[in-house]
Amino acid sequence: MAEILRPIGTVARALDSISNIEFKALDLNRGQYLYLVRVAESPGIILERLAVIVRVDKTTAARAIQKLEKNGILERRPSPTDKKQKQIFLTAKGQALYPIIKRENAYSNATALKGFTPAERDQLAEYLKRVEANINSDWVKVKHGEHRDY
Amino acid sequence: MAEILRPIGTVARALDSISNIEFKALDLNRGQYLYLVRVAESPGIILERLAVIVRVDKTTAARAIQKLEKNGILERRPSPTDKKQKQIFLTAKGQALYPIIKRENAYSNATALKGFTPAERDQLAEYLKRVEANINSDWVKVKHGEHRDY
DNA sequence: CGATTTTTGTTGCAATTACAACTAAATCGT
């Protein structure tokens, strides 16, 4: 059977590594860009949701968000409807960073897809969406302490 | 343009997270399985090469290897031809772990590819190989302090 | 209603991760 785990892992580490190095110029530490772009795209998002969509432990996301708040890149406001929720928003400083990150990501994406026809790009994106859906329930299961049988 | 960075990142984190949780039963800490399988497949490999193929900082690989050696899973022997190199091998204990890891990886791979026809699986694997090649030179460049223009 | 469970967020550890800066050996260039 075709092997896809390994290239997915190596490509992800390479791209993440590149981004982390490049975003140090923006005073962003490792991983912070991940949360920044998601908050930009979903203003008012809460921590637990953010952790799930980034696919990271909620305590990891919590500390990343705390740090970004301390650095004035985002802010949290208590939800008006649920006293235990905190809604997350970008500050003006965070909003200024967003297009820069998007541009870097677009460049990396274009580099990754060099030599691909438009049809191939679409097909790869569609494949990855399916893989993501396939693996998601296992991730949720295992994160919640359930056991996979194999 | 089709976006592939994000699903690659989320899938990689989900799969890595699952593996790390499951391999705690083998007394393997976070990330260690990555190096173990590579050493199993390339006995005698040296640290710098290992770091490059896993796409991780060489100091990260160094400490992972040190720990695996301390735990009796692998051992290092000075290269007979180059006194500054250390060749890495699995111990019997490490060899016993290898098939277990392979089986878990195969199961995750099969889960990720559920609903894909054999032709689709092959095509996705081929696409990922191309993406990996595309991104690799940028990774090496940026890791060595060079600057990407965009 | 009221007890139980689920949701949401937080700290306390303990570990990985990686940039800098360094040593020692090998290779390269002239």
Next chain:
DNA sequence: ACGATTTAGTTGTAATTGCAACAAAAATCG
């Protein structure tokens, strides 16, 4: 041959990462 550069590995430091264990608010359900 020999100085300069590259290769290979290590340690110092500072940061992220995540499993446990917790607290408070909300939702569920008898």
